[in-house]
Amino acid sequence: MREETTTLYLGPQHPGITGNMMVKLQVRGDTVEKAETHIGYLHRGFEKLMERRNWLQSFTIVCRICVPEPDPNEENYARGVEEIEGREVPERAKYIRVMVLELARLASYMLWYGGQAGSAGLYTMGQWSVGDRNYILDLFEELTGGRVYHMYIWPGGVRRDLPEGFGDKVLKTMDYLEKRLDEYDRLLFDNSIFQKRAQGVGIIDPKKAIEWGVVGPPLRGCGIPSDVRKDDPYEVYDKLDFEVPNIDGNSDVWARALVRRQEMRESIKIVRQVIEKMPSGEYYNKIPNPLKWSIPKGDAYVKTESARGEFAYYMVSDGSDKPRRVHVKGPAYVHGITLLENLLVGENIADVSFIMNSLGTCPPEMER
Amino acid sequence: MENKELVLENTLVQALQEGFTRLEATVKRKARVEAKIDKDILPSLLLFAKEKLGYNHLSHIGCVDWIEDGLFEIVYILWHPTEKINLLIKASTERENAIMPNIDYIWRQANTYEREMREMFGIEFPGLVGRKDFILEDWQDIPPMRRDFDTEKYVNEHFFNRPGREDAKDVREQVAKRSGEDIPEFAKKYSRK
Numbered sequence: 039m040r041e042e043t044t045t046l047y048l049g050p051q052h053p054g055i056t057g058n059m060m061v062k063l064q065v066r067g068d069t070v071e072k073a074e075t076h077i078g079y080l081h082r083g084f085e086k087l088m089e090r091r092n093w094l095q096s097f098t099i100v101c102r103i104c105v106p107e108p109d110p111n112e113e114n115y116a117r118g119v120e121e122i123e124g125r126e127v128p129e130r131a132k133y134i135r136v137m138v139l140e141l142a143r144l145a146s147y148m149l150w151y152g153g154q155a156g157s158a159g160l161y162t163m164g165q166w167s168v169g170d171r172n173y174i175l176d177l178f179e180e181l182t183g184g185r186v187y188h189m190y191i192w193p194g195g196v197r198r199d200l201p202e203g204f205g206d207k208v209l210k211t212m213d214y215l216e217k218r219l220d221e222y223d224r225l226l227f228d229n230s231i232f233q234k235r236a237q238g239v240g241i242i243d244p245k246k247a248i249e250w251g252v253v254g255p256p257l258r259g260c261g262i263p264s265d266v267r268k269d270d271p272y273e274v275y276d277k278l279d280f281e282v283p284n285i286d287g288n289s290d291v292w293a294r295a296l297v298r299r300q301e302m303r304e305s306i307k308i309v310r311q312v313i314e315k316m317p318s319g320e321y322y323n324k325i326p327n328p329l330k331w332s333i334p335k336g337d338a339y340v341k342t343e344s345a346r347g348e349f350a351y352y353m354v355s356d357g358s359d360k361p362r363r364v365h366v367k368g369p370a371y372v373h374g375i376t377l378l379e380n381l382l383v384g385e386n387i388a389d390v391s392f393i394m395n396s397l398g399t400c401p402p403e404m405e406r
Numbered sequence: 407m408e409n410k411e412l413v414l415e416n417t418l419v420q421a422l423q424e425g426f427t428r429l430e431a432t433v434k435r436k437a438r439v440e441a442k443i444d445k446d447i448l449p450s451l452l453l454f455a456k457e458k459l460g461y462n463h464l465s466h467i468g469c470v471d472w473i474e475d476g477l478f479e480i481v482y483i484l485w486h487p488t489e490k491i492n493l494l495i496k497a498s499t500e501r502e503n504a505i506m507p508n509i510d511y512i513w514r515q516a517n518t519y520e521r522e523m524r525e526m527f528g529i530e531f532p533g534l535v536g537r538k539d540f541i542l543e544d545w546q547d548i549p550p551m552r553r554d555f556d557t558e559k560y561v562n563e564h565f566f567n568r569p570g571r572e573d574a575k576d577v578r579e580q581v582a583k584r585s586g587e588d589i590p591e592f593a594k595k596y597s598r599k
Contacts, residue, residue: 078541086551248463248487251515262487269490270437329592339438339466339483339492352468352481365468376515405541 043071046387050079054157054391057401059374061394065387073382073390075375081405088364093119093193094328096361101187103366104403107146109138110344111351112191115364117272118353119193121338128320131195132273137208137312138181138190139273139342140305144215145174146345147302153395154295155226158235163226170218173211180204195322205313212306219302227299236292240381240393244289251372254347255301256397259293261286266343278311280304291396298345332359346370346398368403375404414489415439418459425454437491445480445497449507452482452495456512461486461493464512467519469527473553476501478527482509501552504529526551 049060058079064072084103088096100115101108113135120127148171152164175185180201182188190197226232242252244260257264263282267275283300287293325331335357341350347369356362374397381393418439419431429451431441443451455461466483482495499506508531510517520531521540528549539545548555582589 074537078539078543081541083550083557086557089553090557249513251464251513264487270492327592337481339494341465348465350466350483352466352483354470363468363470365466367466367468371518372515375518 042066048390052391054394056153056391056394056399059399059401059404061378061382061390063382063387063390068387070382070385070387070390073379075379077375077401077405080401082402084406085364085366088361090360092328092359093331093333093361094325096364097192098189100364100366101189102402103406104344104349104368104400105186106149106400107142107345108187109142109191110342110349111366112189113139113273114340114342114349114351115353116191116193117342118338118340118351118364119333121340122336122353122355123193123333125194125325126323127195128323129274129317130319131321131323133312133316134196134200134321135191136273136275136278137309137316138178138188138196140308140312141174141177141208143305143345144302144309145171145178147298147305148174150298150345150395150398151222151226154291154392155232157391157395158232160226160229160232163222166218166225167222170215173214177204177208177211180207194325195320197322199321205316208309208313212309216303216306219299223299227295233292235389235392236290236295236396238288238290238292239385239389240291240396242289242377242381247289250377252347252377253369253372254343254345254398255294255297256347256373256377258283258297259285259287260289261293266341266348270341272340272342274312277315278308280308280311291393294396330359332357333361344369346400347373349403366403366406368400370398370400370403373397374399374401412436414491418489418491418493421459422451422455425458426451434494438494439491440494440496442496445499445506448482448495448497449509449512452484452509452512455484455493455495459486460488461491463487464516465492467516467523469523469529469551471501471527471551471553472498473501478504478529480506480523480529499529506531508533510534525549528552 043064043066046063046065047060048063049055050058060076062074062076063070084099087099097115100111103111148167151167155163178188179185182190242256242260247257247260247262263284265282268282281304283297285293285296333355335355337354339352341348350367352365353361354363378397378399382390385393412433415433419433422429422431422441429441429443434440461484463485465485468481470479472479477498478501479496479498484493506529508520510520517536520534521536523529524531525540525542526549547560578589
């Protein structure tokens with residue numbers, strides 16, 4: 039019998055790949071011996087573009103860095119500018135921002151439900167959750183004018199106030215989604231196919247996870263309850279009551295799925311509190327004429343807990359009307375490259391996209 | 407009151423200054439401490455922060471091109487999982503023949519950041535293993551994230567206008583032409599002409 043390995047190119051055009059990227063696999067039989075992430079299919083040069091645009095023009099493109107969940111980008115950018123400039127944000131705007139961020143997290147997790155179940159061959163789950171996600175996108179459309187990209191959270195506050203009766207609509211949607219989550223449990227988490235596929239696959243060493251740069255649900259799946267919303271609170275998260283899931287699991291795909299399942303319920307809880315506690319008043323601290331708007335020299339490191347983990351911006355101003363540097367670091371920069379390349383070794387080819395989905399690999403934030 | 411709140415941050419600044427004499431450390435705000443150091447001592451400082459102070463999570467490595475000073479400033483951002491502090495360590499290197507110590511033996515994910523900086527800024531990291539092509543492919547020009555890379559010139563040399571769209575190069579000019587209104591004085595500096 040000849041012992042040899044085959045090179046398998048998974049992507050960039052492949053239904054199991056989470057976006058425009060490619061994983062080059064060396065396989066022996068159907069076991070992966072070596073994996074290498076290749077990116078560069080989606081490089082749009084946002085960081086370079088921002089150096090040539092003024093502070094407000096740059097705000098309009100940051101949301102494009104992540105399709106499933108654009109709002110953490112807007113929030114990071116806005117908060118970074120506010121921190122360097124020392125601009126105050128009205129309390130009401132902070133509450134609205136948290137509401138938008140949590141709705142975006144829910145929408146992103148519902149897309150994840152589709153991807154995770156779909157890569158195990160369970161397509162009904164995706165049709166349900168992506169269908170229900172549309173109710174959240176409807177809310178976004180009413181609030182911001184856009185379903186996917188919102189350009190809503192901007193420096194100084196938010197772009198417009200809540201429409202009349204919007205809070206009630208949000209609460210109704212939350213009631214509906216909460217009922218649906220029980221049905222998702224029955225369809226996905228009670229499904230023995232999903233249980234068998236997810237348990238014991240893609241195990242991250244919990245002792246090494248922090249050192250390897252793992253963040254977000256994969257880190258919480260290792261039993262380490264780390265969350266930017268608690269560790270380095272921003273906006274009004276320190277005034278809200280919510281739990282960070284502490285899963286005593288196996289650090290596998292199953293544990294990460296349980297983390298997300300629990301977090302959806304926490305997000306619904308947060309949205310309800312925000313609607314209840316939202317103060318009245320201003321929603322925007324007006325910026326000067328954007329064409330003449332310069333930011334004092336300085337830098338800021340801001341981070342948000344997105345659905346996939348810590349999303350960070352390192353922003354530098356040289357005192358001019360354009361950013362000197364905006365460096366974006368999404369969780370997939372580590373999860374999709376060094377972590378994925380190491381996790382895939384020894385796994386089955388069929389589990390590659392399954393593991394990628396559980397890590398939340400997202401090429402746009404790897405190459406910006 | 408403020409000093410009481412920043413107890414952990416101030417302790418960190420003290421620990422850094424005791425360990426390294428040629429180091430400037432300041433508390434930027436709650437949970438953010440900044441330290442500036444010579445690039446030759448950088449690996450020892452990073453190892454010190456990781457092994458002795460418990461900053462074992464590397465969050466971020468960013469590079470800023472200060473072309474007017476002829477420097478690249480590289481910032482290493484570390485995180486302490488229990489004290490909940492971000493430590494920003496800044497080191498600079500000359501733009502000409504830029505070279506920085508490789509630290510991917512301290513944190514393996516640093517390899518990705520370094521490969522990107524090698525490609526996008528042209529900074530060399532001796533001992534860095536990994537494909538030369540990271541995001542770009544067959545790139546012949548100067549590294550594109552350098553401030554002196556002229557994006558417009560590059561586009562004009564490498565791409566052509568879609569037939570029928572030759573007049574749509576500057577939206578501001580076109581809107582002014584079609585509407586018959588002048589471009590306001592303050593907006594003229596943004597026009598390409």
